[in-house]
Amino acid sequence: MKAAVYKEKGVLAVEEMPSPSPHEGELLVRVTYCGICGTDLHNYSCGIPAPGSVLGHEWCGVVAELGDGVRGFHVGDRVMYHPYGGPGAVAAGEASSRNLRLNPRAIYSAPARRGAYADYITTAASRVARIPDGVSDKAAACLEPLVAAIHAVRLGNLKVSDTVAFIGAGPIALFMIQRVKQAGARAVYVSEISPARAAKATELGADRVFNPLKQDIVEEIVGLTGGRGPDIVYECAAAKGTLDQACRLVAVDGRVTCLAVYQETITLDPLDWYMMQPEIKFTTNRASTPFDWEIAAEALSKRTIDVETVITNIIALDEMQDTFQALLNPATNTMLRVLVKP
Numbered sequence: 001m002k003a004a005v006y007k008e009k010g011v012l013a014v015e016e017m018p019s020p021s022p023h024e025g026e027l028l029v030r031v032t033y034c035g036i037c038g039t040d041l042h043n044y045s046c047g048i049p050a051p052g053s054v055l056g057h058e059w060c061g062v063v064a065e066l067g068d069g070v071r072g073f074h075v076g077d078r079v080m081y082h083p084y085g086g087p088g089a090v091a092a093g094e095a096s097s098r099n100l101r102l103n104p105r106a107i108y109s110a111p112a113r114r115g116a117y118a119d120y121i122t123t124a125a126s127r128v129a130r131i132p133d134g135v136s137d138k139a140a141a142c143l144e145p146l147v148a149a150i151h152a153v154r155l156g157n158l159k160v161s162d163t164v165a166f167i168g169a170g171p172i173a174l175f176m177i178q179r180v181k182q183a184g185a186r187a188v189y190v191s192e193i194s195p196a197r198a199a200k201a202t203e204l205g206a207d208r209v210f211n212p213l214k215q216d217i218v219e220e221i222v223g224l225t226g227g228r229g230p231d232i233v234y235e236c237a238a239a240k241g242t243l244d245q246a247c248r249l250v251a252v253d254g255r256v257t258c259l260a261v262y263q264e265t266i267t268l269d270p271l272d273w274y275m276m277q278p279e280i281k282f283t284t285n286r287a288s289t290p291f292d293w294e295i296a297a298e299a300l301s302k303r304t305i306d307v308e309t310v311i312t313n314i315i316a317l318d319e320m321q322d323t324f325q326a327l328l329n330p331a332t333n334t335m336l337r338v339l340v341k342p
């Protein structure tokens with residue numbers, strides 16, 4: 001089979017490799033689509049994976065072979081990655097009990113890592129779910145980032161009539177904007193440098209979208225909120241000054257929820273805090289819970305969040321190198337969510 005293999009920092013190459021065989025309890029799946037995740041870009045551009053790894057975790061496909069002992073699936077079933085969706089999964093609604101200190105560099109560097117930027121992937125049958133009839137393959141390949149969006153919206157502790165700001169409107173934020181509107185936000189403001197992302201944010205319901213290279217977003221958004229600042233700021237940009245900007249923008253008793261994955265040390269400038277005396281509640285974004293997966297899968301089935309509207313490009317494995325490079329500079333192209341079709 002063909003796979004896009006991570007060779008070294010900033011280099012992917014399409015190579016032939018043997019198709020994997022399913023072990024006991026596993027499925028062999030022919031990959032239909034695998035979405036390009038921001039964490040893949042991060043790992044690729046920072047040189048984190050072990051050379052020889054195959055990345056890609058936002059996938060769906062068709063069952064090609066059953067390992068010994070697998071029940072509940074048949075060859076030809078459409079399936080999506082859903083670690084709590086298969087037989088033997090955690091009971092729906094049960095909170096995640098993980099409280100481990102993990103070393104992400106060790107996880108992403110695991111030499112045996114075989115993801116879905118490939119014709120085939122093997123997976124434990126307990127980590128996939130059958131794709132419901134009304135859900136397209138393209139939508140099913142968006143389940144994992146939709147889970148991240150659902151989780152982050154809930155972390156922000158949104159209340160009806162809260163005002164919300166997003167710093168950065170990548171694909172996950174574009175899913176979140178839809179949910180935040182449904183949840184009863186009074187207004188949604190967005191700061192985004194990419195014209196394509198800005199246009200999509202407006203289309204999906206953002207009340208105002210600002211270009212932080214041309215406008216002072218703190219002044220603009222604080223002005224629009226009668227001097228208060230938004231109740232919640234979702235920091236989704238990971239630029240050098242955006243966390244500091246989130247803290248200057250948010251209401252004095254507001255919440256900053258940080259989804260951003262930083263690639264370098266950033267600074268916070270708390271000089272104003274002495275005079276402003278804010279009581280900002282700050283949260284980073286941890287792993288998702290089984291409940292987030294349940295809600296995201298339901299949103300796909302009921303189509304309450306339009307994930308397909310954010311998909312702009314379907315590419316082949318041999319287009320991945322150029323596409324990864326382009327996605328690292330989102331303001332210079334019109335791509336939003338990109339799916340790989342091996």
Ligand SMILES: [Zn+2]
Nearest residue numbers: 037058144145
């Ligand atoms: Zn992802």
